Amino acid sequence: MLLGPSLAVSAILFTLGVVGVLLRRNAIVIFMCIELMLNAVNLTFIALSQQLGLDGQVFVFFVMTVAAAEAAVGLAIVIAVYRHKDTVNLQRINLLRG
Amino acid sequence: MTLVAFWTFAAVAIASAVLCITRRSPVASALWLVNTLFSLAAIYVLLDAPFIAAIQVLVYAGAIMVLFLFVIMLLNLGRTAPGDIKGPWGRAVAVAAGLVLVFELVALWLAAPPGELELPAGTVAGTVAARGAVQAVARPLFQGYLVPFEVTSVLLLAAIVGAVVLAKRRL
Numbered sequence: 062m063l064l065g066p067s068l069a070v071s072a073i074l075f076t077l078g079v080v081g082v083l084l085r086r087n088a089i090v091i092f093m094c095i096e097l098m099l100n101a102v103n104l105t106f107i108a109l110s111q112q113l114g115l116d117g118q119v120f121v122f123f124v125m126t127v128a129a130a131e132a133a134v135g136l137a138i139v140i141a142v143y144r145h146k147d148t149v150n151l152q153r154i155n156l157l158r159g
Numbered sequence: 160m161t162l163v164a165f166w167t168f169a170a171v172a173i174a175s176a177v178l179c180i181t182r183r184s185p186v187a188s189a190l191w192l193v194n195t196l197f198s199l200a201a202i203y204v205l206l207d208a209p210f211i212a213a214i215q216v217l218v219y220a221g222a223i224m225v226l227f228l229f230v231i232m233l234l235n236l237g238r239t240a241p242g243d244i245k246g247p248w249g250r251a252v253a254v255a256a257g258l259v260l261v262f263e264l265v266a267l268w269l270a271a272p273p274g275e276l277e278l279p280a281g282t283v284a285g286t287v288a289a290r291g292a293v294q295a296v297a298r299p300l301f302q303g304y305l306v307p308f309e310v311t312s313v314l315l316l317a318a319i320v321g322a323v324v325l326a327k328r329r330l
Binding site: 062063065066067068069070072073074075076077078079080081083084085086087088090092093094096097099103104107108110111112114116117118119121122123125126127128129130131132133134136137138139140141143144149150152 | 161162165166169171172173176177179180181185188189192195196199201202205206207208210214215218219222223226227229230231233234237243244245249250252253254256257260261264265267268282283284286293295297299300303304307311314315317318319321322323325326328
């Protein structure tokens with residue numbers, strides 16, 4: 062019953078995450094937008110697992126683990142870059158530009 | 160009743176997500192994202208996944224967002240930085256890309272999943288009611304997905320070591 066509405070909400074949330082990544086320059090806010098996208102996908106998994114069996118919930122469990130690891134490593138990278146450049150503005154972080 | 164609750168939480172989640180990507184202060188963004196995550200946890204309860212909802216509140220809204228706020232505090236980014244949100248061209252590109260993506264996702268959503276994949280109505284809800292919220296997830300996790308579960312522990316170990324190595328000044 063809730064499958065269609067859930068997928069619609071998930072699509073909107075995922076798109077908002079993409080728009081946030083394109084709109085912002087602050088590295089930490091961009092990380093938060095990535096978390097938003099991961100959550101939209103989790104909502105899809107949960108909505109479909111109501112129809113297709115409990116495996117979807119197990120997958121959400123794994124997605125959350127990967128998201129936690131990604132947040133820890135990503136924020137450590139942000140701290141390391143901030144120490145070099147004194148900013149988290151992605152416009153001024155161009156270490157890989159030749 | 161369920162539909163009313165669902166749309167209430169969905170509206171809160173979407174509105175908070177919009178505020179999250181438009182607030183200039185990173186702390187405000189983080190707090191609106193926490194609001195979105197809580198609303199999603201409520202939606203998970205409505206979708207017969209109470210254990211995942213609890214994990215969502217504990218791990219996402221609790222641990223991960225505290226990590227974000229902690230880094231914002233550590234780097235002293237609480238005040239609004241100029242030039243964080245891109246100019247008119249960047250906004251136009253972002254909105255256009257968003258509209259295209261919404262269109263694609265709605266087109267995908269309208270293509271209904273094949274009927275033979277679906278369980279009889281109420282199967283998952285019945286499993287959760289019969290076995291309890293934790294056991295319903297634990298049984299497939301520790302039977303069908305035992306190897307991925309163990310590999311996850313290696314991933315977490317790598318993340319711990321990586322975070323310490325990256326963030327520490329001198330080892």
